[in-house]
Structure formats: structure tokens, C-alpha cells
Amino acid sequence: MSTEACGTTPDDTGQGGDPRMTRIGEGEPGRAPSVTDPEHDPEDWVLALSIEGPDHQHALRRLHDLLLRAARHQVGRMDRLLDGAGPDVADELTHQAADEAMVALLAKLHTFKGRSRFTTWAYKFGILQAATAVRSQMWRRRQVVLDDSHVTVDLGPSVEEYAETADLARAVRRAIDEALTPHQRRIMLALLVDEVPIDVLAERLGTTRNALYKTLHDARVRVRADLTAAGYLRAGTGKGNDR
Amino acid sequence: MTEQRPRAITRKVLRSLTQDSEPWLSCDDCFELLDEYVERRLADPGDVDTAMATHLEACPACAEEADSLQALLTSNE
Numbered sequence: 001m002s003t004e005a006c007g008t009t010p011d012d013t014g015q016g017g018d019p020r021m022t023r024i025g026e027g028e029p030g031r032a033p034s035v036t037d038p039e040h041d042p043e044d045w046v047l048a049l050s051i052e053g054p055d056h057q058h059a060l061r062r063l064h065d066l067l068l069r070a071a072r073h074q075v076g077r078m079d080r081l082l083d084g085a086g087p088d089v090a091d092e093l094t095h096q097a098a099d100e101a102m103v104a105l106l107a108k109l110h111t112f113k114g115r116s117r118f119t120t121w122a123y124k125f126g127i128l129q130a131a132t133a134v135r136s137q138m139w140r141r142r143q144v145v146l147d148d149s150h151v152t153v154d155l156g157p158s159v160e161e162y163a164e165t166a167d168l169a170r171a172v173r174r175a176i177d178e179a180l181t182p183h184q185r186r187i188m189l190a191l192l193v194d195e196v197p198i199d200v201l202a203e204r205l206g207t208t209r210n211a212l213y214k215t216l217h218d219a220r221v222r223v224r225a226d227l228t229a230a231g232y233l234r235a236g237t238g239k240g241n242d243r
Numbered sequence: 244m245t246e247q248r249p250r251a252i253t254r255k256v257l258r259s260l261t262q263d264s265e266p267w268l269s270c271d272d273c274f275e276l277l278d279e280y281v282e283r284r285l286a287d288p289g290d291v292d293t294a295m296a297t298h299l300e301a302c303p304a305c306a307e308e309a310d311s312l313q314a315l316l317t318s319n320e
Contacts, residue, residue, distance in 0.1 A: 073315045116278035124277050127311050154251035169252045192259045198304050209270045217264045
């Protein structure tokens with residue numbers, strides 16, 4: 001068995017389309033015409049956010065409003081996880097997430113291809129940042145211990161299929177012990193048994209959510225291959241092969 | 244420092260440990276496709292995207308963000 005402490009961290013409107021809105025891009029080339037109504041979104045968000053001028057500032061303000069809305073929505077969904085931290089903390093997390101989402105979105109503005117409404121595309125940045133911020137806040141005083149020690153089986157009250165499920169659980173426990181690398185085992189147990197959020201674990205380990213999900217995916221593939229070889233899952237790939 | 248929970252394979256954990264996460268889709272790919280995916284699902288609840296659906300079953304963080312985006316769009320309608 002080995003453990004590794006990772007420490008703690010310190011403390012639609014769619015594309016617009018409003019007829020009252022001056023159409024950006026119809027004016028002088030390279031220069032957007034001015035916005036007449038501050039309550040309406042740019043018709044061409046990418047252009048308005050890309051070209052300096054009065055519409056640029058207006059678009060930035062409207063974009064920040066969108067991101068604030070998304071961040072507030074997300075923090076509201078997760079506020080039970082903030083453990084009574086109070087409205088000030090939630091408000092601070094919301095504004096911080098909106099600001100960080102703004103930076104992240106503007107860095108990727110060139111990748112917006114119009115396959116969804118711009119507002120939907122923008123919202124996902126606010127949601128991601130806010131969810132990450134809440135999970136980080138929730139775990140800020142909790143230590144993450146990477147531990148590959150043995151796990152027990154606790155399936156709760158006995159039910160009709162108990163014996164079969166207990167048999168599978170023991171086989172899974174064995175597969176985790178025998179089929180995984182130590183790194184895969186620690187990551188899988190931290191994420192799925194200890195329920196450390198993936199972005200919190202990534203932050204503590206100095207890696208990325210993507211890298212950890214790949215490790216988890218590879219571990220699942222190995223566990224499922226082992227269970228298939230042992231007769232607990234049906235052979236074959238794809239969906240619906242669970243016994 | 245926080246208390247360490249007992250490490251046990253419960254029914255919920257068992258489902259998660261044995262989750263089929265093929266076909267492969269990364270969290271970054273999921274984020275890239277999320278806006279289109281949610282709009283398609285709202286327009287057509289029967290829309291099937293196996294790679295996205297698999298990833299969202301296998302990754303609770305991405306699933307929360309997808310559910311949240313869908314709820315936000317629905318609340319705006």
C-alpha cells in the first residue's frame with residue numbers, strides 16, 4: 001500500500017436579430033457602426049468583440065452579463081455544496097468565475113464556428129468556470145490522499161440479487177488490485193471511491209482534467225477486460241455487453 | 244484536514260467502476276461539443292450522440308455542466 005498526500009489549497013437570445021439594432025458589418029469595412037440600444041446584443045458577436053470601437057465596449061459588457069448569468073445559475077445549482085459559506089462567498093465565486101470565463105472565452109473567440117447560438121457557446125464557459133470554482137471551494141480545506149490500499153465491499157441491505165452483485169464486487173476489487181498500474185489504481189479509487197472531483201484532483205496533482213479522465217478511461221477498459229475474461233461481462237465491445 | 248471516509252465498493256461505486264466508457268471522448272472534446280449537443284437535445288429529445296452520451300455517463304463533472312447548460316437554456320425560453 002502506498003499513500004501520497006496532495007495537501008490542501010489556500011485559502012437567449014441567440015444571435016440577436018433585433019431589428020432596432022444597427023447591423024454590425026454593414027458599415028465601413030474594418031469598422032463597426034455604433035450600437036444604438038445598450039440593452040440589445042450585437043448581431044455579430046465575433047465581429048463586435050474583435051474590432052475596437054464603441055461597439056466593442058458594448059459587446060464586452062453584454063458578454064460579461066451573459067457570463068455572470070451563467071455563473072450565477074451554476075453557483076445557485078451547487079450552493080448546497082458550499083456548506084453554509086454564505087451569500088458573500090457565493091457572490092464572490094460568481095463574479096470571479098465570470099471574469100475568468102471572459103478571459104477563457106476571448107482567447108477562444110476565433111474557434112466559434114456558429115454551430116450553436118453564440119449565447120449558448122458563451123454560457124458553457126461561465127458554467128465550467130463556476131462549477132470548477134465551487135468544487136475547489138468545497139474541497140479547499142480537505143486533504144486529498146492518493147491511496148491504493150484495499151477497498152472493502154459494502155452493498156447495503158441484502159436483496160434478492162445480493163449474492164450475484166457481491167460476487168461481481170469482489171471480482172472488481174480483485175481486478176483493481178491485479179489489472180491496474182499503481183497510478184491507474186490511485187486515480188480510479190480517488191475519483192470513484194473517494195469521490196474527489198476530477199478538477200480538484202487535477203489541481204492538486206498539477207495535471208489536467210483531460211489527463212485524469214484518460215487515466216480513468218484506461219483503468220475502466222482494463223477492469224472491464226479482466227471481468228470479461230473472468231466471465232462477469234459478456235465479450236465484445238460497445239454498449240449492452242454487461243451481463 | 245478532513246475525515247477520511249471508509250473506502251468501500253457500494254452499489255453506486257460498483258456501477259461507476261464498471262462503466263463502459265467506449266467510445267473514447269475526452270473532457271476537452273466534450274466541452275468543445277457541449278453547446279451544439281445541448282441545443283440538439285432541446286430541439287429533439289430523441290437525438291442520439293453515442294460518444295457524448297457515453298462520456299456524460301462516465302464523467303460526473305461534465306454531466307453536471309451539460310445538465311446545467313440545458314437547464315439554463317430552458318429557463319431562458
